[in-house]
Amino acid sequence: MALRTIRLQGDPVLNKVCRQIPEMTSRIRTLAEDMLETMYEANGVGLAAPQVGILKRLVVIDAGDGPYIMVNPEIIETSGEQTGDEGCLSVPGKAGEVTRPNYVKAKYYDLDMNECEVTGEELLARAICHEVEHLDGHLYVEKVKGGLHDVVNEDE
Numbered sequence: 001m002a003l004r005t006i007r008l009q010g011d012p013v014l015n016k017v018c019r020q021i022p023e024m025t026s027r028i029r030t031l032a033e034d035m036l037e038t039m040y041e042a043n044g045v046g047l048a049a050p051q052v053g054i055l056k057r058l059v060v061i062d063a064g065d066g067p068y069i070m071v072n073p074e075i076i077e078t079s080g081e082q083t084g085d086e087g088c089l090s091v092p093g094k095a096g097e098v099t100r101p102n103y104v105k106a107k108y109y110d111l112d113m114n115e116c117e118v119t120g121e122e123l124l125a126r127a128i129c130h131e132v133e134h135l136d137g138h139l140y141v142e143k144v145k146g147g148l149h150d151v152v153n154e155d156e
Contacts, residue, residue, distance in 0.1 A: 001030075001037045004052035009091045009139060013050050018057045018135040021071050024113050028058065032069045032111060035060045044089045046127040048134030051090050059131035063124040070108035070118075073132055077105035082122060086130065086140050087151060095151050096144030100126045 007013055021028055031054060039047040039060055046061040061068045080102030087095040104125040107117050120128055130140055141148065 001033045003041055004034050004038045006038065006042060006047075006051055006089050007053055009088075009141065011053075011090075013053050013055065014090060014134070014139060015137045016050065016055055017137050018048075018050055018055045021056050021058060021109075024071070024111060028056070028071070029111055031056070032058060032060060036062075036067055036069070039089070042089050045123065046131040047089060048131045050134055050137075057135050059135065061124070061127045061131060063120070063127050065124075068108075068118060069111055070106070070131075071110065071113070073106050073108035073128070073135070075104055075106045075128065075132055076117075077103075078125075078129075079103045080121075082126065083145075084126070086126065086144075088130070088140050090139065091141060091148070093151055094148040096141065096148045097146055098126075098140055098143045099145070100129050104128045106132070 035047050049056045049058040057072045059070045078101035082102040083099040085095045086098040103121050105119045
């Protein structure tokens with residue numbers, strides 16, 4: 001496994017629509033493993049392939065209950081509403097208030113290309129929405145109400 005460089009806001013790759021992954025390959029498996037390692041190293045909750053410069057429909061998410069590796073994810077159901085601070089590894093040190101569904105159901109393929117479903121509420125629902133939007137060339141800053149603010153690092 002290897003750490004990948006996270007692309008930052010302003011990088012044109014973050015505004016492009018990603019391509020479907022038609023079949024699993026060793027390169028996609030390696031990419032998924034690298035993305036997990038990169039996300040954990042950066043203390044993130046999710047990471048999408050375009051954030052490491054790859055225009056493929058692949059995201060990794062860990063909202064606290066173990067990692068999800070989602071190939072070709074698609075949101076199929078949402079309900080409710082939550083508003084809260086959201087950040088992004090591609091916009092370091094900043095956060096902003098975003099409204100998202102409180103419940104999300106998504107379908108995706110795992111690394112064996114088996115179709116799966118995940119349902120999530122609160123942070124997991126927010127993360128799924130956030131990462132799937134990356135695959136369509138969008139950043140959360142497009143949805144922020146009231147502008148971005150600096151993130152306070154509680155470790156300092």
